[in-house]
């Protein structure tokens with residue numbers, strides 16, 4: 370797919386080199402811990418990895434089926450755009466009907482999304498007669514998920530209590546795990562269904578899993594994984610399930626609350642434990658005790674968070690632990706081997722930071738409304754005080770000069786009439802890592818049609 374060709378050479382090399390290796394490494398980590406008896410949950414991953422038809426209940430596939438060439442045409446037809454390819458090759462600017470549109474230097478499908486979608490298409494081809502399930506949206510883009518449905522790939526049902534219904538997976542069915550991965554608990558259930566598992570988890574995600582698994586082997590109780598992420602996001606849920614102990618912070622404000630508790634409350638020195646636990650009740654591992662489990666911490670993050678905020682959080686906790694325990698024993702209490710933001714997220718955020726410095730009248734950010742990386746691109750635009758609209762496709766524009774968009778801090782969409790100012794106008798445009806080029810082209814067409 371074209372976005373594959375648009376990756377930087379450095380990212381290409383790095384990604385290609387750990388495409389399979391890191392996943393295997395993640396499993397090996399789990400096996401090591403299992404040998405120590407410190408992570409029963411992780412043993413399930415190792416078991417699934419080693420699965421073979423004659424040995425275990427389910428069969429595990431971590432790569433495509435050698436059918437890339439066969440699905441290439443279909444993927445190109447559904448997701449690529451000649452117009453966007455030309456724009457990428459000629460400076461990312463297009464002017465028409467009094468409108469100049471400047472595209473970010475990096476936008477749209479990332480390597481991990483390309484890989485996951487391609488594996489799903491290959492799976493359909495490889496198992497033409499099998500029932501195929503997917504545990505979640507493969508990526509956060511409605512068009513891609515609708516296409517998978519049309520191909521007969523079914524999404525697992527959800528029970529009235531919000532939990533997934535795995536009971537419909539039958540013997541011999543195929544189950545696709547999305548690019549965000551799946552939790553250890555989900556893997557355990559699926560593995561027991563006598564099915565074929567196709568794991569499209571992005572290696573950048575399993576890289577974070579490696580890290581939190583390693584934290585279990587820290588001093589005394591191990592390092593508690595402090596995860597900068599969204600507690601309900603599939604990736605963070607999967608990452609947290611691999612940590613022996615975790616606490617999730619959404620942002621720097623929540624990190625500040627944890628840091629204050631560490632300084633005033635750990636060891637029973639007077640922090641408001643009840644208020645703390647109430648605030649973080651849905652963001653901690655079972656049995657979490659802030660007076661015990663905040664004595665040694667390790668930092669990790671969802672791959673698609675805002676890089677600047679993740680760095681701030683890491684620095685805040687380092688400073689906090691230095692203040693609490695002093696420089697001589699800091700290694701026992703704090704570990705952070707750098708952030709785990711993926712290259713694609715970083716490239717898109719860097720390109721956005723550059724774009725908002727240009728002279729623009731407004732910004733459009735295209736991506737699924739539940740896409741974390743797209744939301745952070747929108748956040749960058751809003752912080753630069755540009756009028757900016759997060760839309761999920763061309764249907765958000767029109768009729769006429771009006772737009773439907775999702776505000777950063779709201780669940781419901783809003784509409785604005787006359788969003789395009791009169792006269793010549795310059796619009797910045799970017800798209801999240803799960804947005805196909807074809808959708809970007811359709812948005813461009815819709816914009817130009819306003820002034821036809």
Ligand code: SF4
Pocket residue numbers: 479480481482548571572573574672673711712713714742802
């Ligand atoms: S955004 Fe990053 S972590 Fe997510 S699929 Fe793309 S490369 Fe992988």
